[in-house]
Amino acid sequence: MKIALIPEKASMRKWNIHSSRQQTMNISITSILLGLGGKCLLSWLLVFLQRKHICRSFMGVFSVSLSAVDTAVSLLFTTIHIHGDGHLMLLDLRLTRYHICLLVQILGQIYSALQWPVVIAAALDQFCTISLQPLPSRAKWIVHSFVTVLLWLLTALYVFLLSDFVPVLEDVSHHLLQQCWVFHTAQILQVITLLFLTLGCVALHAVCSTRLLEKPPVKEQITDHSRTHSRRSVACQVLCIFLNTWAPLLIFLAVLLLLPLGIPSYLGLNVAWLCFLNSFLMAVISCVVCPASQLARSVAAVPADSLCEWRFNFSLAAES
Structure with a gap:
């Protein structure tokens, strides 16, 4: 995966990756954390309101998985931001605010790539539920869970291996990094x-x-x-x-x-x-x-x- 570095301040105007810059917005790390936190609270509230039948449809099962991923990512980003001096280690890798910017762009790309597959899978599920003989509840839950996990895995593989996604990071010290470039979602x-x-x-x-x-x-x-x-x-x-x-x-x-x-890609889904x-x-x-x-x-x-x-x-x- 290639990474495009944006020169700092005055020299930023000479940045020649013009197409990537047009598709991004500069958001503070604090705003990213607040946005993800608010998204998590709203997601779990809606999951709680639908708890009686949340697992009876593909969209419900996927909503639970999305809420869990958002929560895990929010906790990870918050921990990295608190230990922004670089003392946080994970699998022999020193985590800094650079990793927040990198991961939020990767997460946004995965969310954007998931939009159409989720719509198609949910439409097929609704069609089969309405027009065909419904499956037993346990079998339906197994099918929905399998499709959900498969979509997450295939989308992540697509973003890392097949897409032309290029992360964009500022060329500054991680001690001075306060904002991240975030891609828009077109899907x-x-x-x-x-x-x-x-x-x-x-x-x-x-x-x-x-x-x-x-x-x-x-x-x-x-x-x-x-x-x-x-x-x-x-x-x-x-x-x-x-x-x-x-x-x-x-x-x-x-x-x-x-x-x-523009809608930040990490909030689009x-x-x-x-x-x-x-x-x-x-x-x-x-x-x-x-x-x-x-x-x-x-x-x-x-x-x-x-x-x-x-x-x-x-x-x-x-x-x-």
Whole structure:
């Protein structure tokens, strides 16, 4: 792994690794520690609130693992910072504040690389839970734990062996080092963009279905009319439930997407964000699966969500 050293102060303007510098922000070590500490507290609070069913889904198991990693990293960084004079030893390696800057960049890269695999794995888990015969609780927990460990290992190997990641450190004495260069996360903005496009498609589908249903159906079109009515009903209910719960966060994400603000990569992956993604994936998959598989019932339910109650009412008269 190559390391780019940034010259100190005045000579910093002559630094020729321009592309790397554009993707980084300079944050004090104290702010990094406070940010990680606050992230840990929020993560464990959300895990506690979902304790009754946290291990029944992949996203829940991964949230617990993420909280544990954040806690371990925060304790390690705090210990290194307290012993910033270099007297702290670990496996014959003298740890200094340089290692905080190096490790926080590596951690941020791993978190950024995990964004899309976690979304895909959680979507597959939700799809299988809703549309297929569910596994026993113990078997499901084993599968979720195995996938979680595998994702962590494969992502770490990717960052160290296959990615073009180059850590950036200041060329100053570790006694004088007070700030770290931290990379932005671009993956979360990609997920936000896809999220808003999906919500737009759902809203457009609901509007188009409404106009279609205004036309009186002929006898040959009764079945298609009933299916369209049911899908429109689910789409509208999903949109209302999701927006009622997450509207403030959606507004914040829209502002984040429009303004040129950077998100530190070590904060991009957190349990609050995972809870939001979990609700979003439940909404999308419910729109796709429930009308096709559960129209025979008057009520269809999807897996438990501590923040959204995903229950839909179907009109059986519309389907007869």
